Amino acid sequence: MRRFWTVFEFELLSYIKNKSFMITTILLAVLLGAVMFLPRFIDMSDILGIEQTVDNDKQADQDSEDADEDSQDIAKLGIVDDQGFFTEKAILEQAFPDAEFTFMKDVEELKEAVESEEVEAGFLVKDDLNYEYYVLNRDITDENQIIFNEVLSLIHKQIYCAENGIDYATFVEGYEAAVECEEQILGKDAEDSYWYCYVLVIVIFMMIIMYGVMIATAVTTEKSNRSIEVLVTSIDSTYLLFGKVFAGAVAAVVQVGLILGAALVGYSMNHTYWGDKLDIILDIPGNVLVAFAIFGIGGFLFYAFLYGAVGALVSKTEDINKVAGGIQMIIMIVYFVVLFQLQNPDGLPMKVCSFLPVSSYSAMFVRIGMGSVATWEIVVSAVILFVSVFVAGWIAAKIYRMGTLRYGNPISLSKALKDLKKAE
Amino acid sequence: MKLEVKDIRKSFGDKEILKGINFSVESGKALGLLGRNGAGKTTTIRILMDVFHANSGEMFLDGKPFEPRKVQIGYLPEERGLYPKRQILEQMVYLARLRGVSKKEAIANAEKWLTKLQVDQYKDKLLETLSKGNQQKVQLASTLVCDPDIVILDEPFSGLDPVNSQILQDVVRELIGDGKIVIFSSHQMSYVEEFCEDVVIINHGEVVLSGNLMDIKREFGENQLVLSGVGMTAEDTKQIVANHLADLVEVTGTSKEDVIVQLLKGVTRNQLLKRLTDIDEFMVEHFETYKPSLNDIFVAKVGEEA
Numbered sequence: 051m052r053r054f055w056t057v058f059e060f061e062l063l064s065y066i067k068n069k070s071f072m073i074t075t076i077l078l079a080v081l082l083g084a085v086m087f088l089p090r091f092i093d094m095s096d097i098l099g100i101e102q103t104v105d106n107d108k109q110a111d112q113d114s115e116d117a118d119e120d121s122q123d124i125a126k127l128g129i130v131d132d133q134g135f136f137t138e139k140a141i142l143e144q145a146f147p148d149a150e151f152t153f154m155k156d157v158e159e160l161k162e163a164v165e166s167e168e169v170e171a172g173f174l175v176k177d178d179l180n181y182e183y184y185v186l187n188r189d190i191t192d193e194n195q196i197i198f199n200e201v202l203s204l205i206h207k208q209i210y211c212a213e214n215g216i217d218y219a220t221f222v223e224g225y226e227a228a229v230e231c232e233e234q235i236l237g238k239d240a241e242d243s244y245w246y247c248y249v250l251v252i253v254i255f256m257m258i259i260m261y262g263v264m265i266a267t268a269v270t271t272e273k274s275n276r277s278i279e280v281l282v283t284s285i286d287s288t289y290l291l292f293g294k295v296f297a298g299a300v301a302a303v304v305q306v307g308l309i310l311g312a313a314l315v316g317y318s319m320n321h322t323y324w325g326d327k328l329d330i331i332l333d334i335p336g337n338v339l340v341a342f343a344i345f346g347i348g349g350f351l352f353y354a355f356l357y358g359a360v361g362a363l364v365s366k367t368e369d370i371n372k373v374a375g376g377i378q379m380i381i382m383i384v385y386f387v388v389l390f391q392l393q394n395p396d397g398l399p400m401k402v403c404s405f406l407p408v409s410s411y412s413a414m415f416v417r418i419g420m421g422s423v424a425t426w427e428i429v430v431s432a433v434i435l436f437v438s439v440f441v442a443g444w445i446a447a448k449i450y451r452m453g454t455l456r457y458g459n460p461i462s463l464s465k466a467l468k469d470l471k472k473a474e
Numbered sequence: 475m476k477l478e479v480k481d482i483r484k485s486f487g488d489k490e491i492l493k494g495i496n497f498s499v500e501s502g503k504a505l506g507l508l509g510r511n512g513a514g515k516t517t518t519i520r521i522l523m524d525v526f527h528a529n530s531g532e533m534f535l536d537g538k539p540f541e542p543r544k545v546q547i548g549y550l551p552e553e554r555g556l557y558p559k560r561q562i563l564e565q566m567v568y569l570a571r572l573r574g575v576s577k578k579e580a581i582a583n584a585e586k587w588l589t590k591l592q593v594d595q596y597k598d599k600l601l602e603t604l605s606k607g608n609q610q611k612v613q614l615a616s617t618l619v620c621d622p623d624i625v626i627l628d629e630p631f632s633g634l635d636p637v638n639s640q641i642l643q644d645v646v647r648e649l650i651g652d653g654k655i656v657i658f659s660s661h662q663m664s665y666v667e668e669f670c671e672d673v674v675i676i677n678h679g680e681v682v683l684s685g686n687l688m689d690i691k692r693e694f695g696e697n698q699l700v701l702s703g704v705g706m707t708a709e710d711t712k713q714i715v716a717n718h719l720a721d722l723v724e725v726t727g728t729s730k731e732d733v734i735v736q737l738l739k740g741v742t743r744n745q746l747l748k749r750l751t752d753i754d755e756f757m758v759e760h761f762e763t764y765k766p767s768l769n770d771i772f773v774a775k776v777g778e779e780a
Contacts, residue, residue: 053574056568056571056572060568275556275557278555279525279551280549280569280616281569281572283525283543284573
């Protein structure tokens, strides 16, 4: 065990002595911490959407400026209204405040105007429930139809009321009465936890991708500088690999911890200046943080060992990506599945993912944060994960030992496993 | 201490690399493993160091199974390598600690060997900032930093300039003097001849010759003589031998003006000398016992199939 710590200390020092690693850590921690202090010194109410008491005159000036700006981009729309629903333009102007309507006599004129881009788009009203919409190139943000649907539906209601002798005002009052609801959440509010779960899934994903390659590189380094032969003849290769992987994991956790910690501390000191706007990301409940730490570290170690094995399969650091492709693919798939299922934390895909060692690191803590999960499920998933970590570590150490003197072309992970089986 | 290697066999795939290697070496002695490139020297050393597992065969240290990680071994692999981006003292202390040496002792040993090899002024520098020759010295110092009982050096002289190989020779002599077991492989015969009491010549994975170097030389030179005549080339002498002495000797080699001959069975030196003095055109210049160099023995043993 003492020799494991010797390896661990030596490997950890290699991160600490690495200038770019230290500079990145300190710089990011200081920067992110400093950002949290910004609203204390700079008025960020516009960006944050915090209401502030502003001088009435100034507000008026601001409004008129806004109006001036708006007038510059008024949309031109055409309309063919044979039925005469829109004899008063008021209803259209109200619905389309940023548009100017031109009445046209028939569909031909409308089409011509749209094609020649005289107008941006046009409506051919057939009756109070039917119309045609003409546009040259439909924009993805085009909302004209949605608005016009409402306008026409309003007209339809008015006509209906008139035909049936109902007072329109009474109808609206009765038909569109507001429903009042007082929310009583007894479990978890997914809306509250959605954003920090989202952020944590990204954080753990980035950690695995970034530091995994770093660990693989640390393993390959000894093959590329040829010191591996002295090492494996001095100490059991299992200690070497475990020392390296744990040192990489500690470096990663310390780096991410310092950066995130700086942000959290900075925010907690300044949250009133932020109008508590970042609570959705930064006010993370303790149990979710603990789950994140346990499953995050487990998942990280699992992949770190796989990356360690990958590092042992190549002899040049530039070859790492060739062999790491498969692992990266799995990580990406897990990442997207979890993100897409974030709104459905109790669904089957999330349940399955929360038990698989390749995905429980993010799926289980999302379920803990957003869904309902039984304690036994958490325990079983954690046991599966940590057993898998040690199995992965054991296999990786074997591969590491086997790959010691294999120089030349990278060996694929599946071939290494086959050779391992044959050797046993 | 006595290290014994018995009938080691190793195959890679279908190819048999070692076909039964045997040798033994004791404390205070050096063993030279000789062989041409690809003969199996490095594979033998790697099996000894447990980098590879042998398919069969045994290794003993003082009669007990030999486990390289349980004995202090200084190993200089054929593939040299240290950490180019780490400080020299730091990595030497690391390597010693991996072998179970305490930190304090590791620092003392590292400084001792760096000083002996005249590179102590670089101990706080990164390895990559040193010249290649000095890096080699650091590598050797790292090999010895654990204060080993057994020192295994795979091609230690390759790439060393004459001054550095002199330093290495002094170190090897000191190790032998300190009662260590020293095993080294080389194809530079002169060095092996200088230190090694015992040699093992490996060819195509087989031991073709092994034993005490003096005995081997004596045995190899037995009944062989060096002949030369005044003012004669080796070719002239060979001609004389062919014309007048074919019933007494046969030519086994030449060296500059000398011809090496082997006495045929039952023939004595005096008979040969008598016959020589009867040959009018031949004035004897050299008539002496042939003392082969290791190089001669090596070439004779493994060179012929080259």
